[in-house]
Amino acid sequence: MGDTETFWEETMKYIASTFAVLSMSATMAIAQDFELPKQLSWTAYGTGSAGYNQSVAIGAALQDATGTNLRVLPGKNDVSRTEPLRQGRVQFSATGVGGSFMAQEGVFDFGAENWGPQPIRVLMANNGGAINLAVGVAGDLGIETYADLKGKRVAYIVGAPALNVNTEAYLAYGGLTWDDVERVDFGGFGASWTGLIEGQVDAAFASTNSGKTYEAEAGPRGLFWPPIDPADTEGFKRLTDIAPFFQLNKARVGATIDGTDGHQGAGYAYPVLTAMEATEADLVYNMTKAMVELFPKYDGNSPGIGGWALDKQNMEWVVPYHEGAIRYYTEAGVWTDAAQAHNDNLVARQAALAAAWEATKAANPDDWVAAWTEARRKALADGGFQITF
Template sequence: MKYITSTFAALSLSATVAIAQDIDLPKQLNWTAYDTGSAGYNQSVAIGAALQDATGVNLRVLPGKNDVSRTEPLRQGRVQFSATGVGGSFMAQEGVFDFGAKNWGPQPIRVLMANNGGAINLAVGVAGDLGIKEFSDLKGKRVAYIVGAPALNVNTEAYMAYGGLTWDDVERVDFGGFGASWTGLIEGQVDAAFASTNSGKAYEAEAGPRGLFWPPIDPENKEGLAAMNAIAPFFSPNKAVVGATIDGTDGYQGAGYAYPVLTAMESTEADLVYNMTKAMVELFPKYDGNSPGIGGWALDKQNMEWVVPYHEGAIRYFSEVGAWNETAQAHNDTLVARQAALAAAWKATEAANPEDWEAAWAEARRAALIAGGFPVTF
């Protein structure tokens, strides 16, 4: 028995060494993620530990309070990658909300992989001492708004829309970051905030004096879902089994989408992206189970036809392992063309130098998408 165990350990070590020798990454990697305590941050740390253990690569995770603070270091080249959400990926690509400001514009974002586990939801949690049962019950309540984080705010707005509400129906409370909003919920400064169900802050709220409740989403409520998707088309009903108040239960019926999403810029070196993607896939057994909800990074859970294009380096790896096909490539080509149309519209708007930048860009953006035959969102 001891011999078998020792042999298995030796084989596992040999396999790890072989993987490590086959992954060519710089000894120091940097990427941004959500605030400390978030699911994105915790999963990034777990992935970094696996990288360090298997390859000796040190992954430095820089927490960012909002979409802009996570994306700025990426576009400046101060980090190679960002473990972000729909804000730093889809909305940055689209040049909307904070990314529609004159110093931003549509970004050539590329995806490596995403967590599509389905084990968690991205949801609005409410303080458990309020007696709230449905999202419509949020009327008149204090709802967190994160300055510089359009993804979080649009998601919150989408959940309110499901309940027939808008920001005008609630008391908006501004916070400088994700973590601060949940500290505010725990300490009684706000009544509702958005997070992944497995966020460390959500677990803190569950254990706090107010408790935590996730109002449900009914998959049969077509009207509510239509209102939700009109605000955030990337949401779909999902039953979470991992998260605060959820662990060990039959699950929570809410909604979700890919999170976190590992991104790079189009200009990021293809070989670097290839090897990072390879590491994410082949070291998966080493980090799987080391953070709640992390299993969604598995190769068989990847959506190769998402709303943001994949990087050529990632495509090269997926092609090698048989996870890429002509349909995925055609979809990717369409997304790249969409980005090109948005970039051209942005350049033309800059040249025109309109007095009302916000209105001019909104009009130019929609016109460019319609002319290119692309779906118009926002």
């Protein structure tokens, strides 16, 4: 009897262990079952930026797991990253708040007559919190606070409203405006940091883990990130009045920050993976699925890339999610009724802005900027939406 019991116990253990292995294999097979084209393209920030480096790391994971080749096209500013997306020459864009929030809002360069509010949709965003997005200053100036930038040379990126608004917000934190500094124009993000390294400018905006910031740290001038004091609520309000998407954050990753106790500053989601509303839902679904389920393969392969993890996603951000991404998140059990209600409100906001844009175009005003600014703010007010910019 004892031998029989032992036989059945061992048999059941074998069946259970075999079932576990088969279940694991099935799960792994499903995880690799991405219906993606063999060739994908998306735009990103310029070479050397965190957005570009992370995109390359994600592309390598896609290639290894699925055979899909991801072409990452660097764009030097928000317009050059968004134009290929709008034209359908790329399927996605790993962008920032400029190519997402500001494109949606139809402001700054996106307020020009050949642009207007765009039906941008989000798949995922890097919300890691490991990095800050901040204005860095040359380390040879003796600057300690953002107020010390008065009279200094500050980079302005032509065609990159997100970067410039963010810089303006940091100046505001220090009680300054563009009138208090010497504005130096550059044609792209990378050029602005080359300018800092080579002494053409004293301060520029970047993510703390950008390749260019590491170059600056190792360069002859060095690099310093002035801190944001959490107790300075008035200063931080001045910052968020200009750039409402910022939040206080203590960075652990970045030039001059790695290996330290961290840097108290501020940040926001970056990069943000976007598509147009018209992008095929099945493609977006599979791209979102690949981003989530291949995360272990690309995590750790670029500084700050851990923020793409599923548990770090903010489903109630300032730009709506694509229906294909929502389908995946619903299947994954992380999409809520609150997220759907928030998303519906954002879609309605975009519709109100689009209608105001078409009405303004039909009126053919002499002063386009003034007319669109007034029409945009009125549309948001009439719809009960928050007025930003």
